[in-house]
Amino acid sequence: xxxxxxxxxxxxxxxxxxxxxxxxxxxxxxxxxxxxxxxxxxxxxxxxxxxxxxxxxxxxxxxxxxxxxxxxxxxxxxxxxxxxxxxxxxxxxxxxxxxxxxxxxxxxxxxxxxxxxxxxxxxxxxxxxxxxxxxxxxxxxxxxxxxxxxxxxxxxxxxxxxxxxxxxxxxxxxxxxxxxxx
Amino acid sequence: xxxxxxxxxxxxxxxxxxxxxxxxxxxxxxxxxxxxxxxxxxxxxxxxxxxxxxxxxxxxxxxxxxxxxxxxxxxxxxxxxxxxxxxxxxxxxxxxxxxxxxxxxxxxxxxxxxxxxxxxxxxxxxxxxxxxxxxxxxxxxxxxxxxxxxxxxxxxxxxxxxxxxxxxxxxxxxxxxxxxxxxxxxxxxxxxxxxxxxxxxxxxxxxxxxxxxxxxxxxxxxxxxxxxxxxxxxxxxxxxxxxxxxxxxxxxxxxxxxxxxxxxxxxxxxxxxxxxxxxxxxxxxxxxxxxxxxxxxxxxxxxxxxxxxxx
Numbered sequence: 001x002x003x004x005x006x007x008x009x010x011x012x013x014x015x016x017x018x019x020x021x022x023x024x025x026x027x028x029x030x031x032x033x034x035x036x037x038x039x040x041x042x043x044x045x046x047x048x049x050x051x052x053x054x055x056x057x058x059x060x061x062x063x064x065x066x067x068x069x070x071x072x073x074x075x076x077x078x079x080x081x082x083x084x085x086x087x088x089x090x091x092x093x094x095x096x097x098x099x100x101x102x103x104x105x106x107x108x109x110x111x112x113x114x115x116x117x118x119x120x121x122x123x124x125x126x127x128x129x130x131x132x133x134x135x136x137x138x139x140x141x142x143x144x145x146x147x148x149x150x151x152x153x154x155x156x157x158x159x160x161x162x163x164x165x166x167x168x169x170x171x172x173x174x175x176x177x178x179x180x181x182x
Numbered sequence: 183x184x185x186x187x188x189x190x191x192x193x194x195x196x197x198x199x200x201x202x203x204x205x206x207x208x209x210x211x212x213x214x215x216x217x218x219x220x221x222x223x224x225x226x227x228x229x230x231x232x233x234x235x236x237x238x239x240x241x242x243x244x245x246x247x248x249x250x251x252x253x254x255x256x257x258x259x260x261x262x263x264x265x266x267x268x269x270x271x272x273x274x275x276x277x278x279x280x281x282x283x284x285x286x287x288x289x290x291x292x293x294x295x296x297x298x299x300x301x302x303x304x305x306x307x308x309x310x311x312x313x314x315x316x317x318x319x320x321x322x323x324x325x326x327x328x329x330x331x332x333x334x335x336x337x338x339x340x341x342x343x344x345x346x347x348x349x350x351x352x353x354x355x356x357x358x359x360x361x362x363x364x365x366x367x368x369x370x371x372x373x374x375x376x377x378x379x380x381x382x383x384x385x386x387x388x389x390x391x392x393x394x395x396x397x398x399x400x401x402x403x404x405x406x407x408x409x410x411x412x413x414x415x416x417x418x419x420x421x422x423x424x425x426x427x428x429x430x431x432x433x434x435x436x437x438x439x440x441x442x443x444x445x446x447x448x449x450x451x452x453x454x455x456x457x458x459x460x461x462x463x464x465x466x467x468x469x470x471x472x473x474x475x476x477x478x479x480x481x482x483x484x485x486x487x488x489x490x491x492x493x
Contacts, residue, residue, distance in 0.1 A: 067209075070213075070221040070222060070223050071221075071222055072223075084205075084206065084209045085208070085209020085210065085212055085213055086209070087213075087216075116222070120221075
């Protein structure tokens with residue numbers, strides 16, 4: 001039985017934050033077309049939820065998914081994941097505005113790898129970043145354009161994100177002891 | 183799943199490791215089929231192919247796999263190297279070690295040479311065929327190919343036909359298939375069927391007996407005329423009549439929907455008739471394509487002890 005840890009966001013709050021993210025994106029791009037690309041694993045359902053929120057304003061907004069395993073800066077440490085190689089984009093990205101979506105922004109290395117991976121599929125006109133939580137502790141100069149929650153959390157702690165599509169329920173929890181993770 | 187330093191044979195791989203490699207090969211194949219022809223994980227790494235025996239296909243396959251992973255590749259060509267000047271294998275390895283290569287892909291006529299090289303270098307060594315001993319990446323690509331068309335291998339029947347005794351392909355492929363739960367039967371000229379094979383491996387006396395066993399895949403081995411100093415069968419014509427896929431047998435195979443495999447290059451009119459090459463269940467070209475993906479999975483998995491280990 002996993003210890004739940006301290007709740008930072010309730011299911012309802014997660015929903016609110018996702019709505020807010022969606023509208024911030026819309027506000028910045030009232031006319032321009034864009035594609036929401038979720039990073040495996042939990043960026044994928046997040047991107048789909050953002051698209052769903054935008055369904056009324058932007059019917060048929062495009063989504064994609066990105067696996068970054070081959071672009072990590074520590075490739076030999078990568079373990080096999082069922083998402084390995086599961087990159088799916090509706091078309092090549094030449095001239096496209098891409099909004100990368102992930103659950104937690106931490107060191108920034110994942111995003112660095114994701115940007116690298118995106119360029120395999122063309123030359124986007126622009127790449128932006130939307131995250132549910134920015135927990136600080138960056139190791140590369142990358143900042144989010146859209147952020148649901150900003151809270152600095154030390155390296156010794158672990159953030160547990162739960163999304164109903166993958167975990168059966170929503171929630172954001174702080175687990176003090178890293179060893180209880182994930 | 184932590185990688186090993188070397189891949190020398192199928193025997194030393196666990197079922198878990200085999201499954202990891204097969205599961206990684208799939209995504210690599212999909213990526214190649216999509217627009218992505220090149221991926222970065224081996225950027226800055228150096229792969230050396232060291233072939234003491236001629237081979238175009240296997241060497242090219244490794245070379246393409248390494249390049250798709252962004253490695254640099256050097257081909258050490260034996261005929262133009264110091265080997266002809268009598269340099270020993272260990273001396274060659276010392277030279278290569280000094281060149282700071284990270285992976286050495288080796289083929290040699292004598293069994294055990296890759297193991298010897300692996301012991302003397304920090305680079306990862308991949309056995310690309312050593313004598314009659316092993317050809318592990320062939321085994322992996324064959325298992326991957328059969329799995330792709332048939333699904334899980336448990337209980338599947340694969341008949342291997344030809345010179346089982348002297349074939350490293352037969353050894354590696356039958357071993358991986360049996361490790362994954364398949365049944366393997368063998369058929370070929372009497373002196374070429376090993377007496378000391380695993381007792382689970384059934385042998386047949388005629389092609390009809392092979393058919394009666396109802397295999398789902400028939401795997402034809404290449405008759406290696408260049409390696410055949412002793413005569414184990416009267417003539418190639420005779421071989422074809424007794425052990426080859428003739429037009430008549432192809433009709434039966436087509437009727438039953440049996441898949442045909444061959445490690446290539448084929449001797450038309452010996453192991454098989456021309457018609458096999460256009461038969462819709464011939465997997466020979468698929469084997470070539472899958473060979474690249476399987477070798478990418480191996481290169482991606484191995485962990486050389488050279489240079490700085492990035493954390």
